[in-house]
Amino acid sequence: MRLFSKFGRKSQTLTMKTLDVTQIKKDFPIFEHNPHLVYLDSTATSLKPRQVIEALDAYYKHFSANIYRGVYEISEKATKEYEETRKVIADFIHAKPEEIIFTRNTTESLNLVAYALGRVIVDAGDEIVTTVAEHHSNFVPWQQLALENGAIFKVIDITDEGNLDIYVDKIKYQKSNIKDINQNSKINLESIITKRTKILVLTHISNVLGIVNPIKDIVKAAKAINPHIIVVVDGAQAVPHLPVNVSDLGSDFYAFSSHKMLGPTGVGVLWGKYELLSSMPPFNFGGEMIREVQIEKTVFKDPPQKFEAGTPHIAGVIALKEAVRYLKSIGLETVHDHEQYLLRYAVEALKEEFKKEIQIVVPEHNQKSGILAFNFKDYHPHDIAQILDENNVCIRAGHHCAMPLHKRLDLQATARASFYLYNTKEDVDKLIKGLQKVKNVLR
Amino acid sequence: MSESIYQEVILEHYRNPKNFGKLTNATKSTTVLNPLCGDAITMTVIFKGDVLKDIKFIGQGCAISQALTSQLTEHVKNKTKKQLRKLDRAFMIKLVGIELGPNRLKCALLPLEALKKLIV
Numbered sequence: 001m002r003l004f005s006k007f008g009r010k011s012q013t014l015t016m017k018t019l020d021v022t023q024i025k026k027d028f029p030i031f032e033h034n035p036h037l038v039y040l041d042s043t044a045t046s047l048k049p050r051q052v053i054e055a056l057d058a059y060y061k062h063f064s065a066n067i068y069r070g071v072y073e074i075s076e077k078a079t080k081e082y083e084e085t086r087k088v089i090a091d092f093i094h095a096k097p098e099e100i101i102f103t104r105n106t107t108e109s110l111n112l113v114a115y116a117l118g119r120v121i122v123d124a125g126d127e128i129v130t131t132v133a134e135h136h137s138n139f140v141p142w143q144q145l146a147l148e149n150g151a152i153f154k155v156i157d158i159t160d161e162g163n164l165d166i167y168v169d170k171i172k173y174q175k176s177n178i179k180d181i182n183q184n185s186k187i188n189l190e191s192i193i194t195k196r197t198k199i200l201v202l203t204h205i206s207n208v209l210g211i212v213n214p215i216k217d218i219v220k221a222a223k224a225i226n227p228h229i230i231v232v233v234d235g236a237q238a239v240p241h242l243p244v245n246v247s248d249l250g251s252d253f254y255a256f257s258s259h260k261m262l263g264p265t266g267v268g269v270l271w272g273k274y275e276l277l278s279s280m281p282p283f284n285f286g287g288e289m290i291r292e293v294q295i296e297k298t299v300f301k302d303p304p305q306k307f308e309a310g311t312p313h314i315a316g317v318i319a320l321k322e323a324v325r326y327l328k329s330i331g332l333e334t335v336h337d338h339e340q341y342l343l344r345y346a347v348e349a350l351k352e353e354f355k356k357e358i359q360i361v362v363p364e365h366n367q368k369s370g371i372l373a374f375n376f377k378d379y380h381p382h383d384i385a386q387i388l389d390e391n392n393v394c395i396r397a398g399h400h401c402a403m404p405l406h407k408r409l410d411l412q413a414t415a416r417a418s419f420y421l422y423n424t425k426e427d428v429d430k431l432i433k434g435l436q437k438v439k440n441v442l443r
Numbered sequence: 444m445s446e447s448i449y450q451e452v453i454l455e456h457y458r459n460p461k462n463f464g465k466l467t468n469a470t471k472s473t474t475v476l477n478p479l480c481g482d483a484i485t486m487t488v489i490f491k492g493d494v495l496k497d498i499k500f501i502g503q504g505c506a507i508s509q510a511l512t513s514q515l516t517e518h519v520k521n522k523t524k525k526q527l528r529k530l531d532r533a534f535m536i537k538l539v540g541i542e543l544g545p546n547r548l549k550c551a552l553l554p555l556e557a558l559k560k561l562i563v
Contacts, residue, residue, distance in 0.1 A: 380505035390447050412481030441449050
């Protein structure tokens with residue numbers, strides 16, 4: 001095929017750490033059932049490897065009992081498997097197991113903090129700071145909290161390059177529209193964070209821009225101004241794609257979802273510093289989270305159980321550890337390098353093929369994840385996605401739950417392709433072929 | 444692979460919309476939006492008594508919403524309000540010609556929403 005050879009030649013100049021995608025694809029049963037599937041929507045949710053699906057299946061077939069209080073063998077087995085995931089997750093992000101809380105998803109993890117801590121510590125006149133690049137799940141809970149408690153809701157802007165507008169040039173020491181984030185980019189939060197800022201919330205990686213925020217430096221700069229500030233990080237797009245060390249980042253909370261990192265849907269994780277978790281009131285009340293109930297009062301369990309009321313998604317939590325084991329067996333660095341390779345290849349190939357007809361959001365950046373949001377001529381992203389679907393190419397179209405960001409970019413909607421470990425160069429070529437079809441159909 | 448919703452009829456209306464523009468002497472006008480995807484339609488009409496004598500629209504958005512608006516405007520001229528009230532979801536689906544997924548159905552129904560606002 002013309003396209004393959006055309007871009008194939010070019011890719012030789014790019015270095016790639018080898019990832020045997022042919023072998024990896026065999027681990028994802030969806031490709032057996034949909035051999036022509038080109039899945040470019042892992043930012044929304046990832047596909048699931050056999051190991052994860054089998055773990056779900058094994059729980060339901062062999063030991064589908066409730067956890068904790070059963071005194072029979074299969075309940076003990078379920079409890080052991082469930083708690084084992086807590087250890088695996090803790091190890092994966094360099095935390096302590098008792099600091100890992102299982103929720104339904106990132107959204108619930110963030111809401112947990114907004115309700116259990118935010119509503120306690122934020123008073124009228126206090127400030128909550130977020131950024132314009134957030135997913136709605138890390139924007140709306142804080143906006144609503146500010147509205148309810150009469151707090152000031154501050155939103156950090158982005159520059160035209162897509163970076164958070166918090167950098168000053170070290171040499172010139174003035175605000176600058178630096179393109180890449182490097183050693184010369186110094187963070188200045190003096191005009192944003194004050195002693196009245198109770199909470200700073202931001203995403204590790206934007207689900208539209210793909211830019212990786214330097215969380216450690218931002219936390220350091222924020223805490224230098226206000227040591228009591230609580231920093232909450234949305235890591236939904238980070239944990240599946242790069243090594244995350246929460247004890248090194250310095251934030252107080254870190255939230256992510258199982259389903260974006262090869263795990264089952266319906267399971268989220270909230271990591272929080274133990275002292276904070278210990279001092280916070282519960283989010284939900286119910287079974288599994290109490291030590292003793294009397295008519296007049298209730299004594300709650302310690303974290304993490306304090307925040308896990310009711311029967312959780314036992315099978316999902318159990319299977320999540322298989323997703324982590326799978327990622328570890330390949331190595332997140334290798335996954336990351338592979339995505340970077342595909343990203344660079346895609347940007348080059350799209351530009352070469354469509355020149356000015358394609359407008360990529362943040363086409364070049366030295367800290368960018370495998371997320372490619374774009375607009376194509378004046379075609380509506382829904383039409384683009386629909387026609388690509390006729391070729392079995394799955395991308396997302398719309399505002400990607402980031403309406404404030406799209407407004408800031410002055411875009412109604414974008415089309416978005418994203419890459420993960422099971423994607424290939426051929427997938428990118430099929431995307432391009434699909435876009436040529438879009439052009440032919442819509443003209 | 445399922446059948447394309449981008450049939451020639453739809454594409455023809457998308458590329459060359461009928462009744463595109465704004466009536467200067469309109470008796471009524473309305474704008475409908477789908478904020479989720481940015482589709483927008485402004486429809487202007489002239490009613491003589493109970494009869495829709497003329498209709499024009501301007502809009503932006505996806506091919507489905509724009510083409511269906513064009514098709515609908517072709518159909519409604521010289522119809523009475525009573526006849527127009529009978530136009531429903533099923534009618535719009537018939538105009539599309541093939542089955543639409545739930546997300547795209549909203550696009551197809553947007554022009555109908557505009558028309559309904561003009562005949563109340």
